[in-house]
Amino acid sequence: MTPLAAGARLALLTSGGDAPGMNAALRGGARVAGALGFEVLGVEEGYVGLLEGRVRPLDVHAADDGARRGGTILGSARSKVFPTPDGQRRAREVLAEHRIDALLVIGGNGSLTGANAIADAVAVAGLPASIDNDVGCTSMAIGVDTALNTIVGACDRIADTASAHRRTFFVEVMGRDCGYLAMTAAIASGADAVLVPEAGRDEAAIVEGVARAMEAAYARDSGKRRVLVVKAEGVKVDAATLKARVDARVAATLPDVETRVTVLGHVVRGGVPTAFDRLLGARLANAAVRALAAGERGFMAGWGGPGIAHPPCAFDPYVVLTPLDEVLAETARLMRGDSELARWRRKIVEEIEPILTR
Numbered sequence: 498m499t500p501l502a503a504g505a506r507l508a509l510l511t512s513g514g515d516a517p518g519m520n521a522a523l524r525g526g527a528r529v530a531g532a533l534g535f536e537v538l539g540v541e542e543g544y545v546g547l548l549e550g551r552v553r554p555l556d557v558h559a560a561d562d563g564a565r566r567g568g569t570i571l572g573s574a575r576s577k578v579f580p581t582p583d584g585q586r587r588a589r590e591v592l593a594e595h596r597i598d599a600l601l602v603i604g605g606n607g608s609l610t611g612a613n614a615i616a617d618a619v620a621v622a623g624l625p626a627s628i629d630n631d632v633g634c635t636s637m638a639i640g641v642d643t644a645l646n647t648i649v650g651a652c653d654r655i656a657d658t659a660s661a662h663r664r665t666f667f668v669e670v671m672g673r674d675c676g677y678l679a680m681t682a683a684i685a686s687g688a689d690a691v692l693v694p695e696a697g698r699d700e701a702a703i704v705e706g707v708a709r710a711m712e713a714a715y716a717r718d719s720g721k722r723r724v725l726v727v728k729a730e731g732v733k734v735d736a737a738t739l740k741a742r743v744d745a746r747v748a749a750t751l752p753d754v755e756t757r758v759t760v761l762g763h764v765v766r767g768g769v770p771t772a773f774d775r776l777l778g779a780r781l782a783n784a785a786v787r788a789l790a791a792g793e794r795g796f797m798a799g800w801g802g803p804g805i806a807h808p809p810c811a812f813d814p815y816v817v818l819t820p821l822d823e824v825l826a827e828t829a830r831l832m833r834g835d836s837e838l839a840r841w842r843r844k845i846v847e848e849i850e851p852i853l854t855r
Contacts, residue, residue: 498792501620503534505598507786509555511569512543512608515766516626516640518774520563520570522603525779527560529786538597542572543604544579544611548587552595564775567643567767573604579611589618599789601782603639606632606828609797613821616795622785623797623821624778628766631675633827633836634819636802639781642773644671644765645681651761652686652725659723662755665711665743669728669736669760674832678765679729680846689714689724689853694731695834695843700742703734708746710854715751724754736760784816797824804837 501507507530511519527537539555540547555571563570578584592600592615599620602612605627612621625632628644648670655666668688672678676693683691690710692703707726714724728736736758744756770778777800785798788810796818801809810818830836834843 498794500792501535501598501790505535506538506596507535507599507601507789508538508540508552508595508597509571509601510540510543510547510603511571511573511626512602512604512611513573513575514605514627515568515573516628516638517567517643517766517768517770518639518778519603519626520560520566520568520778521770521775522624522626522639522778522782523555523570524557524560524564525782526601526786527555527557529783531557533786533790535790538595539571542574543608544576544584544588545574546572547591548576548578548584550591550594552591552597565769567770575607580614585614588615592619601785601789605629605638606825609821610825613795613825616821620789620794621821622789622793623824624781624785625797625799626778628678629672629675630677631673631828631831632799632824633831634797634805634817634824635799636805637777637800639774639778640766640770641678642777643768643771644678645685646771647765647768648678648682648727648761649685651759651764652682652688652727655759656686656723656725659725659757661722663722663753665724665726665754665756667726667728667736667740667756667758669730669758671762671765672729672731674731676729676731676842676846679727680842680849683727683853684849686725686727688727690726691846691849691853692726692728692732693846694729694733695839696846700734703732704739704742704746706850707739707743711743711747711754712750713854715754780813781816784810784812784818787812788818793818795821797821799824
């Protein structure tokens with residue numbers, strides 16, 4: 498390993514879907530890099546900006562102010578050109594033109610894949626930032642805690658109005674093909690049912706399960722006046738269709754119960770990051786920059802926890818450095834449902850369903 502020399506140029510880049518806490522990671526990375534004697538640069542608009550050569554000194558004071566806000570002060574984008582051979586050749590040219598010695602990429606699976614693709618040209622490190630919590634080799638990604646708190650807050654408010662009118666609400670949350678947000682939000686908000694793609698149910702089974710949860714909740718002796726169903730966007734029946742089919746199914750048994758749909762959408766991505774997400778971003782960035790300085794290359798700094806294969810790094814007892822190749826392979830297994838974590842999530846969904854509907 499060859500350590501980075503004082504005066505080395507470190508560029509920071511945010512890519513893919515924005516996640517609350519990205520700015521805190523930028524601030525942490527910039528502050529630590531400056532303290533180590535590096536020149537700190539920012540790449541605007543992710544890999545799109547990298548291909549266009551939009552590289553500038555990163556204003557640490559702007560990063561200080563931005564750390565309290567969601568989004569990303571550098572901007573983010575998804576590039577269709579960067580994954581191509583021509584795009585990656587151009588990226589290498591820009592890195593050389595700007596004499597960049599190291600690159601810290603903050604983003605999800607696609608962003609880390611991009612970092613790995615140019616790891617032969619520059620020292621690269623990645624930080625997992627995805628509200629979906631769908632990145633392997635980290636127990637928590639930047640932005641997840643804030644998104645979860647946003648969902649739970651919305652569910653609490655919806656539950657108030659639902660109770661006033663004896664209504665059932667279907668609340669759809671983000672997460673792409675991962676049901677982590679829906680599952681954890683359902684538990685935290687006291688929902689009556691949760692629908693996640695990991696369960697692998699067809700449309701008929703989903704409708705029947707929701708109908709039975711409603712009938713159990715509104716049973717004559719329960720005294721309950723609302724039902725809350727949290728649905729992950731990765732469940733392949735859209736919310737409007739689900740509402741229509743459930744309405745038809747319970748028309749005879751629950752004729753006076755109304756149903757409503759709320760799709761939280763991108764509201765889940767925004768907002769002020771929680772203290773945990775700010776600290777998570779800062780601590781992951783601190784470890785990543787110090788590891789780059791020490792000569793580590795081609796890794797992701799992830800948050801430790803059960804199932805994380807590697808031991809903690811020397812810079813933080815909760816941070817684990819995993820080669821990017823391993824991260825991408827484990828992420829693919831997670832998305833296919835083959836990983837230990839995916840199997841555990843399916844098991845939890847099966848166990849909590851009868852508990853939620855009691």
